[in-house]
Amino acid sequence: MTENPKLDRLKELLSEVDDLRKAATLLFWDQRVMMPPGGSEARAEASATIGRLAHERFVAKELGSLLDELNDEDYDFESFEASLIRVTRRDYEKAVRVPPSLTGEMRHASATALSAWGPAKEKSDFAALLPHLQRNLELRHRYVECFEPGNETYDVLLDDYEPLMKTAEVREIFEGLKRDLVPLIKEIADAGPVDDSFLHEEFDPEAQREFCYAVVRRFGFTDEQWRLDTTQHPFMCTPGEGDVRITTNFRPNDLTSVFASMHEFGHGVYEWGVDPSLQRTPLGSGVSLGMHESQSRTWENLIGRSRAYWRFFYPQLKDVFPAQLGSVDEEAFFRAVNKVHPSLIRIDADEVTYNLHIILRFELEQELIDNRLDPKDLPGVWNERMDEYLAVEVPDDAHGVLQDMHWAGGSLGYFPTYSLGNVMSVQIWERLKEDLDVDEQMERGEFGEIREWLRSHLYVLGRKFTPQETIERVTGSRIDAAPYVRYLRDKLAPQHA
Amino acid sequence: MTENPKLDRLKELLSEVDDLRKAATLLFWDQRVMMPPGGSEARAEASATIGRLAHERFVAKELGSLLDELNDEDYDFESFEASLIRVTRRDYEKAVRVPPSLTGEMRHASATALSAWGPAKEKSDFAALLPHLQRNLELRHRYVECFEPGNETYDVLLDDYEPLMKTAEVREIFEGLKRDLVPLIKEIADAGPVDDSFLHEEFDPEAQREFCYAVVRRFGFTDEQWRLDTTQHPFMCTPGEGDVRITTNFRPNDLTSVFASMHEFGHGVYEWGVDPSLQRTPLGSGVSLGMHESQSRTWENLIGRSRAYWRFFYPQLKDVFPAQLGSVDEEAFFRAVNKVHPSLIRIDADEVTYNLHIILRFELEQELIDNRLDPKDLPGVWNERMDEYLAVEVPDDAHGVLQDMHWAGGSLGYFPTYSLGNVMSVQIWERLKEDLDVDEQMERGEFGEIREWLRSHLYVLGRKFTPQETIERVTGSRIDAAPYVRYLRDKLAPQHA
Numbered sequence: 001m002t003e004n005p006k007l008d009r010l011k012e013l014l015s016e017v018d019d020l021r022k023a024a025t026l027l028f029w030d031q032r033v034m035m036p037p038g039g040s041e042a043r044a045e046a047s048a049t050i051g052r053l054a055h056e057r058f059v060a061k062e063l064g065s066l067l068d069e070l071n072d073e074d075y076d077f078e079s080f081e082a083s084l085i086r087v088t089r090r091d092y093e094k095a096v097r098v099p100p101s102l103t104g105e106m107r108h109a110s111a112t113a114l115s116a117w118g119p120a121k122e123k124s125d126f127a128a129l130l131p132h133l134q135r136n137l138e139l140r141h142r143y144v145e146c147f148e149p150g151n152e153t154y155d156v157l158l159d160d161y162e163p164l165m166k167t168a169e170v171r172e173i174f175e176g177l178k179r180d181l182v183p184l185i186k187e188i189a190d191a192g193p194v195d196d197s198f199l200h201e202e203f204d205p206e207a208q209r210e211f212c213y214a215v216v217r218r219f220g221f222t223d224e225q226w227r228l229d230t231t232q233h234p235f236m237c238t239p240g241e242g243d244v245r246i247t248t249n250f251r252p253n254d255l256t257s258v259f260a261s262m263h264e265f266g267h268g269v270y271e272w273g274v275d276p277s278l279q280r281t282p283l284g285s286g287v288s289l290g291m292h293e294s295q296s297r298t299w300e301n302l303i304g305r306s307r308a309y310w311r312f313f314y315p316q317l318k319d320v321f322p323a324q325l326g327s328v329d330e331e332a333f334f335r336a337v338n339k340v341h342p343s344l345i346r347i348d349a350d351e352v353t354y355n356l357h358i359i360l361r362f363e364l365e366q367e368l369i370d371n372r373l374d375p376k377d378l379p380g381v382w383n384e385r386m387d388e389y390l391a392v393e394v395p396d397d398a399h400g401v402l403q404d405m406h407w408a409g410g411s412l413g414y415f416p417t418y419s420l421g422n423v424m425s426v427q428i429w430e431r432l433k434e435d436l437d438v439d440e441q442m443e444r445g446e447f448g449e450i451r452e453w454l455r456s457h458l459y460v461l462g463r464k465f466t467p468q469e470t471i472e473r474v475t476g477s478r479i480d481a482a483p484y485v486r487y488l489r490d491k492l493a494p495q496h497a
Numbered sequence: 498m499t500e501n502p503k504l505d506r507l508k509e510l511l512s513e514v515d516d517l518r519k520a521a522t523l524l525f526w527d528q529r530v531m532m533p534p535g536g537s538e539a540r541a542e543a544s545a546t547i548g549r550l551a552h553e554r555f556v557a558k559e560l561g562s563l564l565d566e567l568n569d570e571d572y573d574f575e576s577f578e579a580s581l582i583r584v585t586r587r588d589y590e591k592a593v594r595v596p597p598s599l600t601g602e603m604r605h606a607s608a609t610a611l612s613a614w615g616p617a618k619e620k621s622d623f624a625a626l627l628p629h630l631q632r633n634l635e636l637r638h639r640y641v642e643c644f645e646p647g648n649e650t651y652d653v654l655l656d657d658y659e660p661l662m663k664t665a666e667v668r669e670i671f672e673g674l675k676r677d678l679v680p681l682i683k684e685i686a687d688a689g690p691v692d693d694s695f696l697h698e699e700f701d702p703e704a705q706r707e708f709c710y711a712v713v714r715r716f717g718f719t720d721e722q723w724r725l726d727t728t729q730h731p732f733m734c735t736p737g738e739g740d741v742r743i744t745t746n747f748r749p750n751d752l753t754s755v756f757a758s759m760h761e762f763g764h765g766v767y768e769w770g771v772d773p774s775l776q777r778t779p780l781g782s783g784v785s786l787g788m789h790e791s792q793s794r795t796w797e798n799l800i801g802r803s804r805a806y807w808r809f810f811y812p813q814l815k816d817v818f819p820a821q822l823g824s825v826d827e828e829a830f831f832r833a834v835n836k837v838h839p840s841l842i843r844i845d846a847d848e849v850t851y852n853l854h855i856i857l858r859f860e861l862e863q864e865l866i867d868n869r870l871d872p873k874d875l876p877g878v879w880n881e882r883m884d885e886y887l888a889v890e891v892p893d894d895a896h897g898v899l900q901d902m903h904w905a906g907g908s909l910g911y912f913p914t915y916s917l918g919n920v921m922s923v924q925i926w927e928r929l930k931e932d933l934d935v936d937e938q939m940e941r942g943e944f945g946e947i948r949e950w951l952r953s954h955l956y957v958l959g960r961k962f963t964p965q966e967t968i969e970r971v972t973g974s975r976i977d978a979a980p981y982v983r984y985l986r987d988k989l990a991p992q993h994a
Contacts, residue, residue: 019546023520030523038722039740046737049516225535243536
């Protein structure tokens, strides 16, 4: 309870909306992890209803009037009260601009397109997906028109995933990345191949799972507050405070699938660490997709692909898989899981080339929404640029433009958050390293202080501030790619490796 | 769509309510089967919100006005339309009588009492639960006052579980049962003990589970539409059409735990068989707790404790547990799983004595709600009547009045539905036997025709008609205990056994 009855009423209304969203989260999780397939039609209906009710209650007149009457400037900028009013008002002002009919059309179009995407990818048949992409694009144009024009059309799309971030800022960051990473990739290629063949022998999925449990338990996973399940596509969700659920999969011939657990743990621990006082309000989750990715990448890459981490865990892994790894020493293993090699598929890409996959998609998205690129020309342009950026030849659209579900799902503006996350992860990590000797901790298999630093400096903030405000509070700087490039070069350039 | 826009609108509103209820069902299932314990506080809040919203939307003015404007007599009594209006109106008229504040108080009181019940039972400390029972009873009195006075106060309570059933009818049925069963129990006791010691050796729970899967798969369980999980207390729920979930547990030293799977399958297959056209309306589930129990008892007892069933399954069970059952012949096994023996605990009671446990509770509930029995005197009266009806001496309240959670949960009027279910199960089974040679089918391990008969005659009806109308449609008679008593005597009386 606060001292302001209007604020209390606002909180009450918001907690109902949040409960509906949490129920929707559980419906989603259950559908992917537990539900018998026969339940899918009824589940689609229930999810649509719950989603619609959450939206209706959020854009309700009473909530709008309370926001009109409440003034965040009556409170300290940093206070819960000011943040709640400020952030809720921004969410509200965005939400009321989109007519429910358009939301319904977009939801329906993405569901239809996603159903078409699977078979289209299977058959490498871009033509089968094209009408759905055109429809999604048309609806996205109508969506953009609901908002005040920004400097660039793409700004509106980006804002849904990375609030208040501008296309021009991202472009500048990505131009810098491209300038620095393309030559780095060349240097690495010139130094000759790294052997990672031993990562692709047979690895019993059950044994992989046991190893991953051991890892995430050392990270902070407990049976009291977490679950780890198996699904085709790994994901994380939180159906309620104190209830963090991650999923992963284990490919029998690919030991790198263990990194997915660390990645999802990173998403989970961010949500886990949000200040409990922010729960059941719009402040009670991670601030943006980019910041979320910064944490999944921290636990997957900055921790999980570091020498210090493997100093502790490699002996354990060798014990689990003596036949496959018995003759592989720690350094060879470290180099293998950090192998840089241009390839076709984004989700399998290494830390360096990954960003080029993203930059390609970011550019194409802008060209599509600005009508500079006709969707039917996507495969050709895709393949050209894969050649230009990564010198990779795309054999078919299944391994090219059809590989990701994002565009079929109607998500334009989502991709750049992946690389923004990479960039921010290192900024935060460098700041953390000023306070903690992370290598010394990781070599001992200790992650509690690292987790606690991240919790108390970052996770705890939830959505109180914008992503840029958040990164500035944690690191003292705005988003900046220089530390990230330095990190990649230090770790992966041939003279260092 | 129907030809009446008002009816269509009613259906639309009801489908939203149903979606909320299905989401609530999933929240409930997940909490008991999957949720990490840390999520319980947030889950309680989300469940309360979803439950409240479902109620608010059901008692909304628009829905009431539509019911005022629609007339079920414009349609055939048996039609979907007439049934929908008739049943919804009855539900609505009941729901609007109870003020939300009272519902909230009752929900809160039961939650508190249930939390106290576990430890009280653990310590056999009736005094610790007493104030909660008094509070529940006081709230139940206020609840009863929301309704037109019936012939008896208890009528109002009973109606929530067995719609339109009257206390006087149940009393008459139960008096008949008591009159017939008490001497039967004596006859059986006089015939000397049955050996069932081999049911209490060590039985690997994993092996029990495999056997139960084999059984329910033959009954009609498919991975496409069903789940079977393990929980402390077995239950069934349906979070959506085509998604039937049963849970059970396997006690390592008690082979009779396999009957719980068959019991829950019976609940599940009833929901599974409801006509799809009734889904997402108030007609889309089983008609009453009693009728539900009739089906769980059919699959557990009429099928699962029959000679013909074990003719097929006993050889399989012996293969699974050769050490424990190798020297036990089929008839001895059949007699052991049908052993009649007065005992302390309702849920472990045999088919005959079970009903005396129920009659005892039914009588005490009436005395409590009529203020003829002070809750503080419950233990004494309980123990006296256990002696009178079953000649069983109660050693402590944990094995007596504290054994069930129902009263702590605020459920008064629920218990009689268990025995009503037993009674109805045999009426329906006898009617089914006129059309099918069930023994011949079961001996071959065939259950498809039995299931299909039950589906097409009973399950398909959902809540279209009242329980009495339903049993009359299926069997041609109102509820009648005679067939049930005949069945028990034929199967279990000494001269037959």
